[in-house]
Amino acid sequence: MEKSGLTGSRFLLVTILNVVITVFELLGGILSGSLSLLSDAFHNLGDALSVVLSYIAHRIGGRQQTRSNTFGYRRAEILAALLNAGILIVISVVLAIEAVRRLMHPEPVKGDIMLVVAVVSFLANLLSTVLLNHGAKHNLNIRATYLHLLSDALASVGVIIGAVLITVWQIYWVDPVITILVAGYISYESWPIIKQTFDILMEASPALDYEGISQDLTALPEVEGVHHLHAWQIDENNVVVSVHVNMDDLPLSQVEPIYRQIEAILCRKYGVNHVTIQAECHRGENESLFYQQNDWRHD
Template sequence: MENKSLAGGRFLLVTVLNVVITVFELLGGLLSGSLSLLSDAFHNLGDAVSVVLSYVAHRIGRRRQTRQNTFGYRRVEILTALLNAGVLILISVILAVEAVRRLLAPEPVKGDVMLLVAIVSFAANLLSTILLNHGAKHNLNIRATYLHLLSDALASIGVIIGAILITVWQISWVDPTITILVAGYIVYESWPIVKQTFAILMEGAPKLDYDAIAHDICALPEIKGVHHLHAWQIDENNLVFSVHVNMQDLPLSQIEPVYRQIEALLCHKYNVNHVTIQAECYRGKDESLFYKQNDWRHD
């Protein structure tokens, strides 16, 4: 029930909120001369695009497997998460460069206009983050979008503080300084998403104790050895696992119960979703746990 709500009404409401905030902040930034407001406006524009992309990817990712995509379409969400995080980092770098230019050549800022716009923006961004908070815990795609919105909420707090300082003490360098700090924080939060999504797309192995897995499988009385283990992720929640096992020379009717034991072990203890097992008597018994470049010649 939560997923349907998240994929529909909440995404729509968050999109509308971000479009309204973007227009409001663009006008406020131009009227006040505030770079931090303009930077927040561009972030919100990116958020609106991010939310739409996330919604589309979320819908595509729920499609069933086909003959052309036998693992389904969940990777679409990983691609979208990588795109969202990458764009966020790029925008942050551009704004940080502009902020440095403003520090070297300060420009006047209307603190009162800046403060009013920042307060309204903060309220709207906070509501958006609350709407996507639950989905961000279980989905990289939604988490990337959630970080977009959270970064804007934090940026709005910085803009509010800066507006107060500018209004009371006329400290013009506060505005670009806040922009640099917020940009740095956004890059810091976005980089782990880039790393994780890139690792998934590169078929990187999930963080599992593979020696313990091999030990647990070999603890079964029918198993004499384990080799050519492979593990990868379809998305952050779905792990795929394949392994070759050396067994006694048994009929298939006796091998299948052993398969089920291995599958249950991997599922319950290591959270593996999909398991492929290849049974062998002698072939590969002296080969390594993980694939080596020359091992294919023995298969």
């Protein structure tokens, strides 16, 4: 937990805040007839569940490697981030559909009740985002939860503006319009998280300078060629690389210092966290940098 600057007490406090906000907004939405308040209440309910899921995944992700999980459990946080972001988009679609229905058939809203509830909700959501702000900078899972809370705070601002317009000028259609705008914003912020988690789970190659890697490794006097390079991410912070290198037929005692040079280049210059190197004399010397489907026949 220390690496992200978060503690269980912070997660607990954020969860309690979101449960209280949810109940408060549900009552306020029912009494005022405001769709944007009701939508924010369901969003906050999702936030409370998100925080709990995020905390559980964060604890699981901190476990050490085992024989059955030699890379550890960090992917638990990636799965939680994907689930959290996916729930946000589903909620946004449902809210947008209901908002369109309200636009076609406007309903009266009690702006004074709506305003009081929205202000209290905004302050509570703002406190929640402050509590998770530091961890969101270093952890994709916590970032997804942080975006849940930040979007709620922004949604509350929209609801406050709408409540003022409804109270002063009785512009009831502004309530569903705000709901649509908030739903669009939530989807916009959630999509990059979904894309990044999919890339990690599908083991897409991280954004490394692969040609630069090849040039740097072959610039070592003992390395004659590089092929079958694989790179993937365990989570958003940990990159793993495996690579085959062609060298002269050297004793193992002379190969190990070369390994250390290769590891130093990959870790210090390219931000790789774990390197696996396979030394070969002539095997694969004419093959490409990246694995080709039929290359295994030559191994």
